[in-house]
Amino acid sequence: MRTLRPEPLTKAAFGPFGDVIEIDGAETRAINQGFARRFHDLAALDVATGGGRAILSIFRATRRPSPIAIDMLERHPLGSQAFFPLSPHDWLAVVAEGGRAPDLATLRCFRVRGDQGVNYAAGAWHFPVLTLAETQDFVVVDREGPGANLEEIAFAPGSVATIAAD
Numbered sequence: 001m002r003t004l005r006p007e008p009l010t011k012a013a014f015g016p017f018g019d020v021i022e023i024d025g026a027e028t029r030a031i032n033q034g035f036a037r038r039f040h041d042l043a044a045l046d047v048a049t050g051g052g053r054a055i056l057s058i059f060r061a062t063r064r065p066s067p068i069a070i071d072m073l074e075r076h077p078l079g080s081q082a083f084f085p086l087s088p089h090d091w092l093a094v095v096a097e098g099g100r101a102p103d104l105a106t107l108r109c110f111r112v113r114g115d116q117g118v119n120y121a122a123g124a125w126h127f128p129v130l131t132l133a134e135t136q137d138f139v140v141v142d143r144e145g146p147g148a149n150l151e152e153i154a155f156a157p158g159s160v161a162t163i164a165a166d
């Protein structure tokens with residue numbers, strides 16, 4: 001079984017899996033008579049497939065026992081799924097490339113800062129949201145609509161990977 005070492009999240013490294021949501025590098029616009037700044041169009045929301053619509057939710061994540069075991073992966077074939085933390089604590093995004101099944105040789109863990117979010121592209125294999133705090137709320141924007149938008153693959157316990165303790 002592999003030990004995944006969290007790597008820093010960068011736009012380049014995360015490119016195959018979706019978008020990094022962050023102020024750094026964003027197109028910005030002064031708005032509201034100069035009393036606010038807009039960081040514009042940070043992620044490609046893709047939710048219209050099959051008559052879907054965008055919804056905004058809040059997930060309250062709680063820390064999983066260490067070492068965190070990657071015993072399954074999931075994906076949402078009909079829509080993207082964006083997460084942005086509401087508290088400034090690091091968290092983790094675990095992803096893998098692949099089509100009908102994830103390619104476990106490409107399994108990667110990214111350490112995400114508390115001022116960064118991610119937007120998983122439609123069909124991107126990922127592990128459910130992982131906080132490193134005792135509890136952490138996330139704004140989540142994803143797809144509501146007809147069709148099966150959750151595919152999960154479970155692995156034999158202890159067979160894939162754990163995440164190195166921080």
Ligand SMILES: NC(=O)N[C@@H](O)C(=O)O
Pocket residue numbers: 074081126127128129
């Ligand atoms: N169940 C649910 O909506 N959560 C997952 O999709 C996730 O990525 O956390």
Ligand code: NI
Pocket residue numbers: 074075076081126127128
């Ligand atoms: Ni998901």
